[in-house]
Amino acid sequence: MQLPSSCPTHPTRYTTVVDPKPFSGQLALVTGGSRGIGRAIAQKLGTMGAEVIVNYVRREADAQLAVAELTELGVTASALQGNMGDLDDIHELFAKVKDTHGGLDILVNSAARGLERPRGAMASLPQHLRTTFETNVLGPWFAAKEAAPLMEARGGGAIVNLTSLGAQRYTPNYAAVGVTKGALDTLTMYLAVELAGKHIRVNGVCPSWVEDTSGVRAMDGGFGEKLRQSIPAGRHVSPADVANLVAYLCTTEAEMIIGQTIVLDGGVSLIGMFDVP
Numbered sequence: 634m635q636l637p638s639s640c641p642t643h644p645t646r647y648t649t650v651v652d653p654k655p656f657s658g659q660l661a662l663v664t665g666g667s668r669g670i671g672r673a674i675a676q677k678l679g680t681m682g683a684e685v686i687v688n689y690v691r692r693e694a695d696a697q698l699a700v701a702e703l704t705e706l707g708v709t710a711s712a713l714q715g716n717m718g719d720l721d722d723i724h725e726l727f728a729k730v731k732d733t734h735g736g737l738d739i740l741v742n743s744a745a746r747g748l749e750r751p752r753g754a755m756a757s758l759p760q761h762l763r764t765t766f767e768t769n770v771l772g773p774w775f776a777a778k779e780a781a782p783l784m785e786a787r788g789g790g791a792i793v794n795l796t797s798l799g800a801q802r803y804t805p806n807y808a809a810v811g812v813t814k815g816a817l818d819t820l821t822m823y824l825a826v827e828l829a830g831k832h833i834r835v836n837g838v839c840p841s842w843v844e845d846t847s848g849v850r851a852m853d854g855g856f857g858e859k860l861r862q863s864i865p866a867g868r869h870v871s872p873a874d875v876a877n878l879v880a881y882l883c884t885t886e887a888e889m890i891i892g893q894t895i896v897l898d899g900g901v902s903l904i905g906m907f908d909v910p
């Protein structure tokens with residue numbers, strides 16, 4: 634349904650058309666869509682008309698809950714288990730999407746790990762760095778490779794990678810995640826250029842500290858409140874803020890935004906966020 638609206642003072646020049654369900658008929662896969670930010674993104678895309686596949690790796694009950702919430706909202710949704718740090722799992726997951734749906738329109742790479750051992754660069758452990766890299770960099774990389782032909786089958790699509798301000802600003806106890814998110818920013822640029830000709834747009838969303846998420850709860854120790862006091866917008870970014878931006882990047886209104894990683898931080902990066910340890 635299309636709802637016309639117009640500016641009362643400039644009715645012809647500023648007439649806009651708002652489609653509340655721009656993703657009707659589209660299929661979206663949200664990796665790590667069962668909890669936190671991924672779950673908010675799944676809800677946003679679903680309420681904007683998409684059918685949603687919620688990926689998770691360990692906590693099936695959370696995935697089922699996320700699907701039940703989507704169903705309650707009138708969204709067609711399902712859960713799909715798969716470890717985004719395992720290339721065989723990624724291949725199998727996309728094979729299932731192909732078998733069941735034949736194509737894909739939207740891929741959001743939100744699944745990530747690394748905060749289970751919050752450490753600085755010098756204290757990081759080799760195996761932890763490897764598994765963090767596999768999930769946060771190789772996961773989105775191979776997911777994009779698998780998704781591209783499924784999107785081509787639909788005439789194009791959108792991929793959004795969740796990166797982090799910790800890739801651009803020193804963040805205490807965040808080295809493993811921060812470095813992998815920096816790699817993901819660069820990957821976003823390479824994929825964007827290579828896929829643009831196939832009408833597949835790749836972009837990144839780069840939030841600062843997002844309230845109400847398990848990752849930041851693990852790191853907190855008063856740090857979140859201290860940070861909040863220096864945010865020009867006066868509050869932390871919420872999962873809904875991230876979901877709104879991800880959804881916008883997937884609409885055709887954003888079709889000329891290609892290969893950009895957009896910072897979403899209430900202005901905090903403009904003023905210098907953290908004390909040097």
Ligand SMILES: NC(=O)c1ccc[n+]([C@@H]2O[C@H](COP(=O)([O-])OP(=O)(O)OC[C@H]3O[C@@H](n4cnc5c(N)ncnc54)[C@H](OP(=O)(O)O)[C@@H]3O)[C@@H](O)[C@H]2O)c1
Nearest residue numbers: 665667668669670689690691692716717744745843846848
């Ligand atoms: N929270 C923040 O402040 C913040 C800030 C900047 C960027 N980000 C980024 O935003 C994204 C979401 O963060 P979040 O804090 O919402 O995460 P979260 O609450 O920790 O949720 C993680 C989700 O990812 C899934 N997951 C983890 N490892 C996976 C794997 N190997 N394969 C498939 N799924 C996996 C989890 O599934 P299971 O429950 O089954 O394990 C869960 O659904 C991440 O990319 C993160 O780096 C977060």
